[in-house]
Amino acid sequence: xxxxxxxxxxxxxxxxxxxxxxxxxxxxxxxxxxxxxxxxxxxxxxxxxxxxxxxxxxxxxxxxxxxxxxxxxxxxxxxxxxxxxxxxxxxxxxxxxxxxxxxxxxxxxxxxxxxxxxxxxxxxxxxxxxxxxxxxxxxxxxxxxxxxxxxxxxxxxxxxxxxxxxxxxxxxxxxxxxxxxxxxxxxxxxxxxxxxxxxxxxxxxxxxxxxxxxxxxxxxxxxxxxxxxxxxxxxxxxxxxxxxxxxxxxxxxxxxxxxxxxxxxxxxxxxxxxxxxxxxxxxxxxxxxxxxxxxxxxxxxxxxxxx
Numbered sequence: 455x456x457x458x459x460x461x462x463x464x465x466x467x468x469x470x471x472x473x474x475x476x477x478x479x480x481x482x483x484x485x486x487x488x489x490x491x492x493x494x495x496x497x498x499x500x501x502x503x504x505x506x507x508x509x510x511x512x513x514x515x516x517x518x519x520x521x522x523x524x525x526x527x528x529x530x531x532x533x534x535x536x537x538x539x540x541x542x543x544x545x546x547x548x549x550x551x552x553x554x555x556x557x558x559x560x561x562x563x564x565x566x567x568x569x570x571x572x573x574x575x576x577x578x579x580x581x582x583x584x585x586x587x588x589x590x591x592x593x594x595x596x597x598x599x600x601x602x603x604x605x606x607x608x609x610x611x612x613x614x615x616x617x618x619x620x621x622x623x624x625x626x627x628x629x630x631x632x633x634x635x636x637x638x639x640x641x642x643x644x645x646x647x648x649x650x651x652x653x654x655x656x657x658x659x660x661x662x663x664x665x666x667x668x669x670x671x672x673x674x675x676x677x678x679x680x681x682x683x684x685x686x687x688x689x690x691x692x693x694x695x696x697x698x699x700x701x702x703x704x705x706x707x708x709x710x711x712x713x714x715x716x717x718x719x720x721x722x723x724x725x726x727x728x729x730x731x732x733x734x735x736x737x738x739x740x741x742x743x744x745x746x747x748x749x750x751x752x753x754x755x756x757x758x759x760x761x
Contacts (some may be wrong), residue, residue, distance in 0.1 A: 465719035467598040490704035499710035507532040512545035516562035536741040554618035566577035577656035578606035580642025603717020611675040690715035698730040701754040710750035
């Protein structure tokens with residue numbers, strides 16, 4: 455795998471609740487995919503092979519569990535998030551967010567959206583919380599990839615239109631946002647809040663949302679109280695402890711570290727020759743081109759807290 459230039463598609467988790475395992479998904483020059491396991495003790499070494507971000511292509515959705523990835527034919531620079539303008543326009547997934555407002559969608563995407571969906575309230579390591587949705591087939595994975603610390607499901611909806619109407623209502627009436635920035639999640643993991651505090655905050659918000667939903671009226675959904683099982687591999691990253699921010703920019707240069715734990719796409723890692731914990735946001739590699747190899751990250755001069 456060394457000396458081959460890969461395009462990073464991001465960190466993905468498998469679908470086994472609680473015991474899920476993450477991988478770094480890499481696209482090779484021929485358009486095929488390699489899933490690099492990110493288990494405890496994995497040493498990840500790589501160098502950035504090109505500057506900037508490159509287009510990840512687009513998806514055609516044919517049904518709830520059926521979709522095709524189409525590589526960018528021009529291998530263009532990414533100018534709209536992680537896509538070029540052409541692939542952004544062709545991507546079925548971009549239409550999801552307007553479906554509940556009457557937006558038109560192709561038949562395959564409609565079949566995907568008409569499966570049952572779940573509404574959840576997620577709380578992250580620093581206490582920031584959000585409301586979100588997950589399709590039935592991605593019920594567990596969605597929250598694992600988000601990097602939630604605690605996240606109960608608060609409603610089960612008949613389809614993706616209804617669940618997004620509920621999501622918008624919760625944002626409007628309860629003030630819960632629908633997004634927590636990746637940078638904020640990474641910063642929080644440098645010093646996670648105690649589990650009891652996060653559980654208590656999430657419990658209050660979830661009960662508030664359930665009360666709001668119960669009084670909303672209408673059909674097509676039921677209020678639920680169901681716990682989400684966090685991956686056991688995330689426990690160490692989410693445990694209260696002092697860590698250091700990763701000392702290098704992941705957009706350039708060479709890097710290497712050992713992974714101890716992973717929350718979403720954010721790793722608790724150790725550098726060669728040091729026993730300090732560092733927070734590495736692997737999500738920053740998405741849409742970047744890398745070459746794997748026996749690379750390392752220089753240990754910075756840091757002073758661990760005496761307390």
